[in-house]
Amino acid sequence: MSQTTSNPTNDDQIEFWNGKAGEEWAERNDQMDRMLAPFRDAAIAAAKPRPGERVLDIGCGCADTSLSLAKEVGPDGQVLGVDVSGPMLALAQHKAEAAQLSNCLSFEEADASAYGFDEGAFDLLFSRFGVMFFADPPGAFANMRKALKPSGRVAFICWAPVFDNDWVMVPLAAALQHIPAPEPAAPHAPGPFGLSDKVYVEEMLEIAGFSNIAIEPFEIMMRVGAGVEKDKIADFFMEMGPVSRALTNSDEALSDTVRAAIQAAVEPHYADGAVNLKGSCWIVTANNA
Ligand SMILES: C[S@@+](CC[C@H](N)C(=O)[O-])C[C@H]1O[C@@H](n2cnc3c(N)ncnc32)[C@H](O)[C@@H]1O
Numbered sequence: 001m002s003q004t005t006s007n008p009t010n011d012d013q014i015e016f017w018n019g020k021a022g023e024e025w026a027e028r029n030d031q032m033d034r035m036l037a038p039f040r041d042a043a044i045a046a047a048k049p050r051p052g053e054r055v056l057d058i059g060c061g062c063a064d065t066s067l068s069l070a071k072e073v074g075p076d077g078q079v080l081g082v083d084v085s086g087p088m089l090a091l092a093q094h095k096a097e098a099a100q101l102s103n104c105l106s107f108e109e110a111d112a113s114a115y116g117f118d119e120g121a122f123d124l125l126f127s128r129f130g131v132m133f134f135a136d137p138p139g140a141f142a143n144m145r146k147a148l149k150p151s152g153r154v155a156f157i158c159w160a161p162v163f164d165n166d167w168v169m170v171p172l173a174a175a176l177q178h179i180p181a182p183e184p185a186a187p188h189a190p191g192p193f194g195l196s197d198k199v200y201v202e203e204m205l206e207i208a209g210f211s212n213i214a215i216e217p218f219e220i221m222m223r224v225g226a227g228v229e230k231d232k233i234a235d236f237f238m239e240m241g242p243v244s245r246a247l248t249n250s251d252e253a254l255s256d257t258v259r260a261a262i263q264a265a266v267e268p269h270y271a272d273g274a275v276n277l278k279g280s281c282w283i284v285t286a287n288n289a
Contacts, residue, residue, distance in 0.1 A: 009135035010084070010111050013190055017085035017133075024239050026062055026091045032240070033064045034226045035274075036128065039157050039281060040065050042218050043128050044072065046283045047155035052076040053123040056147055058112045058156075059083055059130015063092030063105075069126060070096075070105040080122075081107045082115060083130070113140030117147030124148075127156035132194035141208035145288060152288040154210060157281050158195040160217065162242070164280035167222050171237040172246060174265035175258045182246050192242050201284060210286035218281045223274035230270050234263035 016022075025032060044065070049055055049072040057066040060081030070079045083089050089107050096105045108115065113134045125144055134140035141154075148154070162168055185191060188200055195201050198215050205213050225236035237243045238259060247258065266275045 010113060010133070010190070013133045013135075014084045014111065017083075018087065021244075022085040022087040025085075026087045028236075028240060029062045029064075029091060031225060031227055031236070033062070035222060035224055036064065038220050038222075039218070039279075040068060040128055042283060043126070043155060043157040044068055046157075046216075046285055047124055047126050047153075049073050049077075049124055049126075054121060055079045055124045055126055056117070056122050056144070057081045057130075058125065058127040058144060059133065060092060060107070060127075061085065061088045061130065063095050063107070065126065065128045066092065066105055066107075067095060067099055067101060070099075070101045073104065075104055077104055079105045081105070082110055082112045083107070084109065084111055113143055115143070117144070119146050120149050122147045122149065123152050125152065125154040125156075127158075129158060129192070131156050132158050132192060132196075133190045134194070135190055137188065137195065137204045138207040141205060141210070145209050148288040150288060153285065154205075154288075155283070155285045157218065157283050158201075159193050160198075160219075160280040160282055161196045162193050164219075165278065167224050167275070167277040167279050168242045170265050170269070170277055171234075171243045171262045174261040175243060175247060177261055178254055178257050179247065179251070191245070195282070195284075198282060201282065205284070205286050209289050211289040213286040214284070216283045216285075218283045220279055221276050222279040223272075224266075224277060226274040228274075230267065231263075233266055233270060233275055234259045237262050237266065 051074040053073045055069050060066045060083050066079050066081040096102050202213050225233050228236050269275045
């Protein structure tokens with residue numbers, strides 16, 4: 001794993017994913033992987049990786065999807081996981097070694113929007129929730145497209161608009177009864193919902209040079225915080241994901257009040273060891289032109 005230069009306009013995100021967010025994601029990795037497994041399976045089904053293929057897993061994080069992709073492409077294939085987060089990649093490397101997949105799975109600590117990929121080397125550009133954080137999405141996708149063979153394809157899953165994601169809206173609405181609402185983000189600003197506008201995603205991929213773009217909805221009841229005890233479930237929302245981001249600048253003195261409000265809002269949805277709330281995404285596929 002080596003370190004490379006990055007696009008300076010992504011500095012905020014790089015700092016964010018190397019700070020508390022990346023550390024907590026790595027600490028809660030088992031819970032996150034369990035929660036996101038249905039999205040992994042749906043995105044990989046859309047990507048259709050084949051034995052012997054070379055795959056890029058962008059924003060691979062702790063490598064749950066990279067490991068699955070490595071098993072799909074087999075010993076004659078290759079997967080390269082690219083991510084900016086040191087703490088998440090350290091766990092990724094450890095998991096690849098433990099699974100004895102290091103021969104066909106490697107990692108690069110790099111900003112995918114600026115990294116000098118081997119040109120025309122990959123069959124598939126894949127991501128589960130790792131491509132919504134670019135300051136310049138068309139530029140980033142154009143850079144990643146250069147890594148694809150002429151016959152290559154892209155497949156990724158990203159969140160649909162926040163208002164369709166109850167797993168965010170239910171705890172967030174409870175928190176916002178006690179803290180000021182964050183400044184509304186600029187359209188398509190880097191963040192979990194940066195690619196939630198379907199029309200924008202299609203235009204953006206066209207500008208980046210992709211063709212045959214398909215954007216399909218994927219909606220499930222998520223099992224949020226699986227394995228967390230019912231009376232501690234508010235902590236999960238306060239530490240992980242979009243709700244924790246909204247709380248970043250909130251008054252610490254209020255945190256017990258906010259925790260109690262989130263707990264009361266999500267507890268009615270707790271069943272079989274997890275909070276069951278709707279998650280809504282887009283599964284995006286396209287071909288290299
Ligand atoms: C929501 S997490 C998803 C992680 C992983 N794909 C998963 O599903 O478990 C987003 C990931 O994108 C990575 N990321 C953000 N900006 C990036 C960039 N410019 N280049 C590469 N990775 C980036 C973050 O470090 C983080 O690991």
